[in-house]
Amino acid sequence: MHGSARRAFAALLTAGVIAAATAAQAPGGPQSTGSAAPQASRYSAPTNLKVLPKDSTGQQVHEIMELWSAALGTHCDSCHAEDSNNPGPNGRPQLDFAADSKGMKAAARMMYTMTEKINVDYVAKIDSSGAPITCGTCHRGHLGPEPFAIPPNVGLSAPRVLTPTHEGQLPQ
Numbered sequence: 001m002h003g004s005a006r007r008a009f010a011a012l013l014t015a016g017v018i019a020a021a022t023a024a025q026a027p028g029g030p031q032s033t034g035s036a037a038p039q040a041s042r043y044s045a046p047t048n049l050k051v052l053p054k055d056s057t058g059q060q061v062h063e064i065m066e067l068w069s070a071a072l073g074t075h076c077d078s079c080h081a082e083d084s085n086n087p088g089p090n091g092r093p094q095l096d097f098a099a100d101s102k103g104m105k106a107a108a109r110m111m112y113t114m115t116e117k118i119n120v121d122y123v124a125k126i127d128s129s130g131a132p133i134t135c136g137t138c139h140r141g142h143l144g145p146e147p148f149a150i151p152p153n154v155g156l157s158a159p160r161v162l163t164p165t166h167e168g169q170l171p172q
């Protein structure tokens with residue numbers, strides 16, 4: 001596939017988020033009422049992006065994070081560690097979003113790269129390919145995707161859970 005087409009399809013992954021962020025900042029929107037100057041984002045610019053587009057704004061990263069949390073049925077602190085030197089207004093430590101100390105954050109980076117690769121290298125090459133896969137395609141609101149059990153009414157004697165062997169992978 002041509003380089004720019006690859007990038008365009010990869011951009012689909014975050015396009016919805018960027019469109020939502022742009023709409024929120026549109027002139028005449030509720031946020032601009034009573035203020036002539038464009039409002040500064042309440043989210044500071046990211047400093048440690050390794051897989052998301054480096055020019056993402058704080059607002060865009062925040063919306064992606066909300067989507068990931070919802071797709072995995074989890075919260076920010078699954079992937080982001082507390083900073084004990086930085087207590088919040090309630091006295092509890094705030095999260096250090098730029099820190100890389102949690103293994104779950106590293107796993108999420110790998111998962112994002114995998115998801116993008118599946119879309120660009122495979123899904124986009126299917127004729128009339130429409131919807132890219134997302135974290136939710138597999139996770140469906142859970143940290144660990146649940147095994148898919150074939151329902152009993154399709155000719156098998158009992159519900160069966162597919163294993164990698166059934167999916168065509170060679171037995172170890």
Ligand code: HEC
Pocket residue numbers: 045046047048049050051052053061062065066068069072074075076077078079080097098104105106108109
């Ligand atoms: C499933 C894991 C996961 C969850 C849940 C998650 N994040 Fe993240 N977050 C990441 C990863 C991975 C990155 C780094 C992305 C990169 O390297 O491009 C990141 C980056 C960030 C950054 C940018 C930090 C910087 O300065 O570079 C912010 C801010 C952030 N997350 C906020 C949040 C918030 C707020 C929530 C909850 C609503 C949240 N995250 C939930 C994995 C997660």
Ligand code: HEC
Pocket residue numbers: 068072104105107108111112113115133134135136137138139143144145
């Ligand atoms: C093609 C299916 C698929 C997609 C798409 C996918 N994941 Fe996963 N993910 C998995 C599987 C399978 C595991 C391993 C689950 C286990 O160990 O029980 C996993 C594990 C993880 C884990 C580690 C969970 C743990 O308990 O240690 C994180 C974090 C994660 N995924 C985040 C993401 C994020 C964020 C996205 C989207 C950017 C994503 N995943 C997209 C299939 C997927």
